[in-house]
Amino acid sequence: MAIEGEASSTREAILVEARHCFAQNGYQGTSLNDIAAGVGIRRASLLHHFHSKDAIYQAVCRRALSDWADCIDEAVSGPVGEGWNYVDQVLTAAVRWFAQNPEFVRLVRHESLAAGDHLGFDLGMAIRPWFERAVNHFDREMGAGRFRKHDPEQLLISGYGAVLNYFSDVHFLESLLGRDPMTEDAIEARIEAIREFFRAALEP
Amino acid sequence: MAIEGEASSTREAILVEARHCFAQNGYQGTSLNDIAAGVGIRRASLLHHFHSKDAIYQAVCRRALSDWADCIDEAVSGPVGEGWNYVDQVLTAAVRWFAQNPEFVRLVRHESLAAGDHLGFDLGMAIRPWFERAVNHFDREMGAGRFRKHDPEQLLISGYGAVLNYFSDVHFLESLLGRDPMTEDAIEARIEAIREFFRAALEP
DNA sequence: GGGTATCTACCGACAGGTCGGTAGGCAACG
DNA sequence: CGTTGCCTACCGACCTGTCGGTAGATACCC
Numbered sequence: 001m002a003i004e005g006e007a008s009s010t011r012e013a014i015l016v017e018a019r020h021c022f023a024q025n026g027y028q029g030t031s032l033n034d035i036a037a038g039v040g041i042r043r044a045s046l047l048h049h050f051h052s053k054d055a056i057y058q059a060v061c062r063r064a065l066s067d068w069a070d071c072i073d074e075a076v077s078g079p080v081g082e083g084w085n086y087v088d089q090v091l092t093a094a095v096r097w098f099a100q101n102p103e104f105v106r107l108v109r110h111e112s113l114a115a116g117d118h119l120g121f122d123l124g125m126a127i128r129p130w131f132e133r134a135v136n137h138f139d140r141e142m143g144a145g146r147f148r149k150h151d152p153e154q155l156l157i158s159g160y161g162a163v164l165n166y167f168s169d170v171h172f173l174e175s176l177l178g179r180d181p182m183t184e185d186a187i188e189a190r191i192e193a194i195r196e197f198f199r200a201a202l203e204p
Numbered sequence: 205m206a207i208e209g210e211a212s213s214t215r216e217a218i219l220v221e222a223r224h225c226f227a228q229n230g231y232q233g234t235s236l237n238d239i240a241a242g243v244g245i246r247r248a249s250l251l252h253h254f255h256s257k258d259a260i261y262q263a264v265c266r267r268a269l270s271d272w273a274d275c276i277d278e279a280v281s282g283p284v285g286e287g288w289n290y291v292d293q294v295l296t297a298a299v300r301w302f303a304q305n306p307e308f309v310r311l312v313r314h315e316s317l318a319a320g321d322h323l324g325f326d327l328g329m330a331i332r333p334w335f336e337r338a339v340n341h342f343d344r345e346m347g348a349g350r351f352r353k354h355d356p357e358q359l360l361i362s363g364y365g366a367v368l369n370y371f372s373d374v375h376f377l378e379s380l381l382g383r384d385p386m387t388e389d390a391i392e393a394r395i396e397a398i399r400e401f402f403r404a405a406l407e408p
Numbered sequence: 409g410g411g412t413a414t415c416t417a418c419c420g421a422c423a424g425g426t427c428g429g430t431a432g433g434c435a436a437c438g
Numbered sequence: 439c440g441t442t443g444c445c446t447a448c449c450g451a452c453c454t455g456t457c458g459g460t461a462g463a464t465a466c467c468c
Contacts, residue, residue, distance in 0.1 A: 010447080025232075026230070026317075028229075028232045028233045029232045031422080031423065031424085032423080032424065032425090033422085041448070041449090042448070042449055042450080043424085044426085044448075044450080044451095045447070045449070047425065047426085048446085048447065048448070049447090051425095052424080052425080053425090109317055112376035113230070113310070113313055113317065113372065113373065122379050123376055123379070123380075124375075124377070124378065124379025124380035127380060128379075128380055131380060150400060151393070153381065154393070154397030154398075155397070157369070157370060157377070157394075158366035158397070158398065158401055159366075160369065161365040161366040161367070161368065161369030161370065162362035162365040163365070164369070165361070165364065165365030165368070168317060169316040169317065171328075172327055172328050173328070174328065175328025175329050175332075176327075176328035176329075176331060176332055176335060189358070190358065190361075193354070193358030193362070194358075197358070197359065197362055197405055200406075201404040201405040202404075214414095235456075235457065235458085236457080236458065236459085237456085237457085245413090245414070245415090246414075246415060246416080248416080248417095248459085248461095249414050249415070251458085251459065252413065253413090255459095256458080256459080257457095257458065
């Protein structure tokens with residue numbers, strides 16, 4: 001259920017360890033030896049389960065994306081509400097999920113930074129349906145006067161940046177703030193700040 | 205003057221090409237051959253000017269950081285103003301500089317994602333003085349009632365994410381939006397959106 | 409002639425990937 | 439029951455290519 005879990009089969013163990021390595025050091029920064037060592041087998045044995053490094057990476061990405069899709073689907077599963085409370089509910093669920101799955105966030109960041117070479121998947125295309133749905137929702141709400149008028153696309157891009165950055169650049173924040181940004185208290189404070197900030201910008 | 209400029213000496217050409225490569229593909233994803241090919245010399249000739257890959261990277265980082273410091277120093281060089289206009293002025297200058305120096309942004313992103321291995325420099329420590337200065341400014345302004353009350357640290361972290369992300373994840377945005385996010389019009393729209401969003405959140 | 413800048417040639421380390429082979433589980437068959 | 443054949447999981451040895459870095463020769467320039 002949780003994306004950062006334990007392993008049963010060797011294949012599972014490989015996926016878990018590979019996600020950890022790729023999230024930590026990116027595709028280029030991870031060697032098959034690193035993954036194999038983490039699992040406790042040799043490199044040749046890795047390639048018995050996956051026929052290439054690329055195949056491992058894509059499996060990791062596919063799994064991560066599907067976990068995330070589950071989170072979003074669950075968050076928006078109920079009836080579409082109106083006004084701040086509904087947006088707040090979805091936003092909070094998403095942020096909380098990111099906080100619990102920092103490896104996913106770092107994987108995404110590495111992927112979207114990797115740029116030209118489409119390694120794992122086209123992240124933009126994958127997210128697009130949710131993005132457009134959210135844009136339409138904001139359009140409706142702003143049109144109905146329940147939110148102040150902003151460009152919904154720009155708003156979502158800002159939110160995406162403000163949220164994901166916190167969990168991907170943990171090391172940077174630690175040295176900037178001089179404290180651990182991933183303690184339970186710090187995360188709760190961050191969630192609260194994001195909510196307040198968006199509420200301030202959105203509520204009429 | 206501009207960070208993305210041309211070269212006079214070979215050493216300069218190396219720094220320019222290296223910044224381009226490191227920004228595009230990160231430290232691990234850039235080989236000395238890549239840089240040398242871009243400059244038009246052999247790898248061994250690179251190492252005549254810089255005694256190691258690390259030395260090149262650190263020189264690039266030092267230069268980039270100092271260029272950015274110049275931008276900030278200039279933006280806050282005048283007398284410290286009050287209220288939204290002053291913040292708006294500094295914010296706009298910073299965003300505009302990021303828009304003109306996307307390689308700097310990608311360099312920073314790669315660096316803050318690289319995490320454990322302090323390759324170039326401690327970015328958090330380097331930015332800290334400006335960060336604290338900004339926190340104090342917001343504290344004063346909020347205390348004086350000229351801004352709505354927020355946690356200044358959280359506010360700045362949100363802003364940092366909302367701003368930098370746009371220029372670092374260009375490829376992601378291109379496939380998400382289905383259009384080029386770096387055209388002049390798109391950038392102006394982005395700047396406007398960021399200003400409006402922060403104004404909405406800050407102004408009482 | 410003494411530097412400076414560039415080159416070719418080379419090195420050891422390590423990358424991803426292949427190959428041949430081994431140990432053990434398991435079902436079929438005499 | 440024993441043996442035969444097949445399968446999965448794993449391993450060590452090896453391949454090719456690329457990496458960062460070094461050494462020495464050469465060409466040019468003051």
